[in-house]
Amino acid sequence: MFKAEPFVTRVAFAASDRPEAQDALKDLTARYGQVPEDQAQVIVALGGDGFMLETLHRNMGAPKPIYGMNRGSVGFLMNEYSADDLLDRINAAERAVIHPLSMVAVDIRRRQHRALAINEVSLLRQTRQTAKLRISVDGKVRLNELSCDGALVATPAGSTAYNLSAHGPIIPLDAKVLALTPISAFRPRRWRGALLGHEARVTFEILEADKRPVSAVADNYEVRDVLEVHVAENRDISLVMLFDAGRSLEERVLAEQFSS
Template sequence: MADTTFQKLAFVASQKPDAQSALKTLTERYGNVDAATADAIIALGGDGFMLETLRRHTTLVQRGLPVYGMNRGTVGFLMNAYSEESLLERLSAAEKTTVRPLKMMVEAKGGRFEDLAFNEISLFRQTQQAAHISVTVDGHERLEKLIADGILVATPAGSTAYNLSAHGPVVPLGSRILALTPISAFRPRRWRGALLNANATVEFKVLDPLRRPVSVSADNQEIRNVTYVKVHEDRGKKLNLLFDADHGLDEKILREQFST
């Protein structure tokens, strides 16, 4: 008997020409339904578009609707290889990876805000002046003053993104660990970051917000002129990404650790 798990597909695509061309081709071949009635969302683009898709359909994805990405962008770490052939078979054989987002609570010049991030939450200096930030983990101040361009907290899924570019560690998905990584730290000069339990709560206080203003980004959503940021894993939300059996996210992360 044929597998009927994935029959109704919702295709979404970035505005890049390759993604729009793929959207047209795949829609003609497999049809295209509204995400609310779909068995899976098929995201066509790069990693940035995958994050945009998860944000746009957060409610549906939280209810268990899986997302399968195909790379029509640049990096595509969160995406599978693009192919027009045997898509239903690939979906049926795909491995599910569950990811949990980070939640941030922010106090800023414009008020109080909350947001989610699937890759990382990053604090950045807004001017040429280095940021001065204190770092507290689970109620204990660990750094009285970090002088740096910024600092980030990355999920395992996001550890190979900006975190890796900032010389942070690659974190295996099953490790239940978050990466805390400085961005171009000046003081303490030898501090290279920390690995935290996924249950940890991290608090950042901007020490001189008027002279040394700082912004915070949850993936690509930015809030400027912040004074305080609290970050923790949102255990009440989990999202299911689908990966081809021989290109799962765990395998991608493992390969990245041995890349030269």
């Protein structure tokens, strides 16, 4: 962890469409002013975790530090909301640097779809039929057939999201590890997933794709009727989130492992 660059004075505010986020936007811009995002040193995102992900995706091409404040329903990636002393909080904040996953999905028409995921890339069955997946890591088949509702690859930052709900492991940010987690595995029933090095390249092949259609989702970007999906960490992109001193993302991930 290292400190945010000092003397931040130019801030751009972005808010979700929730009434409490819009009210906060009016209050904060009246207090601190507003500059365009391309002129800002820091972007302040007002909303929940979904809006934080939306803001990160929107700034993927020219990433700037993003400081979130919770004005939504879920706020794991957000700081507590307060309109007071905002610039002091930002200047004292700690940085969390994360790298997204790159997804390349090939559909049944052999078209390629590319997307980035900050939390996870997930494969999900589209109908009542169980999905059947073949999973390879770095070109070697590791699981010839997994019957399941789906499977996902999660980043450390995303390990406390859908991955945790699917009973996957919580991963410290600095672990250089990705989680490969099944979703409601039917056969092999006892397979609980795997931890992979962050340089691993994962390939999912959809078996019986016509009978058992599967969709692939990179955060909120969905591709339906896929034949195969390739997932790897993209180290060329670094995204920065700011957290109040003593409330770093690493601390939150660690604390989550001891929560009841």
